[in-house]
Amino acid sequence: MKPDQTLSPDVRLRARGALSNAAGRFEAYGVQYDAEVSAEEARLLRTQVTTERQRRMITYNRSPDLPFDRSINPYRGCEHGCIYCFARPSHAYLGLSPGLDFETRLIARPEAPARLEAELRARSYGVAPMAIGTNTDPYQPIEAEFGITRACLEVLQRFRHPVAVVTKGALIERDIDLLGDMAARGLARVGISVTTLDEVLARRLEPRAPTPARRLEMIRRLAGEGIPVRLMVSPVIPGLTDPEIEAILAAGRDAGAGAASWIMLRLPREVSPLFQEWLATHYPDRARKVMNRLREMHGGQEYSAEWHKRMRGEGVHARMIARRFDLAARRLGLDQAQAALRTDLFEVPLERGNQLSLF
Numbered sequence: 001m002k003p004d005q006t007l008s009p010d011v012r013l014r015a016r017g018a019l020s021n022a023a024g025r026f027e028a029y030g031v032q033y034d035a036e037v038s039a040e041e042a043r044l045l046r047t048q049v050t051t052e053r054q055r056r057m058i059t060y061n062r063s064p065d066l067p068f069d070r071s072i073n074p075y076r077g078c079e080h081g082c083i084y085c086f087a088r089p090s091h092a093y094l095g096l097s098p099g100l101d102f103e104t105r106l107i108a109r110p111e112a113p114a115r116l117e118a119e120l121r122a123r124s125y126g127v128a129p130m131a132i133g134t135n136t137d138p139y140q141p142i143e144a145e146f147g148i149t150r151a152c153l154e155v156l157q158r159f160r161h162p163v164a165v166v167t168k169g170a171l172i173e174r175d176i177d178l179l180g181d182m183a184a185r186g187l188a189r190v191g192i193s194v195t196t197l198d199e200v201l202a203r204r205l206e207p208r209a210p211t212p213a214r215r216l217e218m219i220r221r222l223a224g225e226g227i228p229v230r231l232m233v234s235p236v237i238p239g240l241t242d243p244e245i246e247a248i249l250a251a252g253r254d255a256g257a258g259a260a261s262w263i264m265l266r267l268p269r270e271v272s273p274l275f276q277e278w279l280a281t282h283y284p285d286r287a288r289k290v291m292n293r294l295r296e297m298h299g300g301q302e303y304s305a306e307w308h309k310r311m312r313g314e315g316v317h318a319r320m321i322a323r324r325f326d327l328a329a330r331r332l333g334l335d336q337a338q339a340a341l342r343t344d345l346f347e348v349p350l351e352r353g354n355q356l357s358l359f
Contacts, residue, residue, distance in 0.1 A: 022098075045100065050105075057112050072116060077105060078136040080209040081103035092270065098271070117155045130156060133165055133191075141208065153179070159348060170215075176221065180227055187341060192252075193232040193234050194231060222256075231249065233245060262321075266310060296317060
């Protein structure tokens with residue numbers, strides 16, 4: 001593999017997933033390090049956060065592969081740095097790299113709660129469960145400073161709006177008060193992603209995310225407060241993490257998860273070269289096996305976006321993984337569908353300052 005030419009060798013990477021920072025697919029020009037003009041003393045690549053004002057907060061989709069039709073994302077980019085993250089290509093729309101930029105140049109949306117409230121108040125709005133965390137993690141580290149996710153949950157709580165949160169961030173425990181109150185009324189549930197139980201592998205795959213043991217503790221705490229928790233074995237990486245499926249399910253069940261789901265590794269656009277670079281660096285002895293398995297599952301391609309197939313793949317190995325998951329989930333009692341979130345409680349609260357609130 002060619003050495004990375006997008007970063008100065010004087011830049012030190014610590015706890016980062018991507019190993020390079022190639023320009024996005026929409027950029028006319030790339031970046032190449034030139035030792036003669038870029039000689040600088042060693043410096044640590046640090047996280048930068050900017051803010052943006054968005055016109056709309058709720059994003060709608062019509063994908064038959066997804067169990068929701070709307071979502072909100074308080075942040076762009078994610079400091080967890082998961083090398084497999086399918087959202088990495090979205091950074092290219094901002095003129096940034098899906099590589100290291102995705103995990104070091106983050107964008108916060110502080111006006112998100114106000115925009116969300118305005119959209120929920122629209123007369124044309126029809127209630128249905130809202131998903132949070134479908135693109136980037138709503139409880140990544142910068143949430144501790146900005147608090148945008150919590151503010152959005154407060155809006156949804158006031159409107160009695162159903163919500164499903166997906167995360168691997170331990171900061172969700174801060175919001176147990178909100179989620180517990182909503183869950184008691186059938187308005188909230190949480191999905192916690194556990195990719196592997198191997199802490200060394202987890203640190204390489206998801207360098208700034210909580211450890212597997214910490215995520216199991218999150219499940220334990222959330223479930224202990226009456227919040228329905230789904231264990232997400234996601235993504236399953238054939239030839240690397242698939243041997244752990246049964247062990248992950250058992251650990252999740254013991255921690256209190258009431259349901260489980262899984263998704264096969266997806267490598268859309270720039271994610272594929274980034275993941276292959278990571279694989280060749282950390283697991284060169286398994287790289288060929290992993291990529292061959294994925295190509296078998298996508299008709300010879302590294303990834304296929306075809307509906308009904310993109311989340312699970314097809315072929316012998318895809319069916320074998322699905323069968324193993326189904327059998328283990330059934331044995332552990334994790335194959336039950338979660339209760340539907342309630343939509344009948346939705347109510348638009350009076351706006352602050354409205355005189356009718358006096359009566």
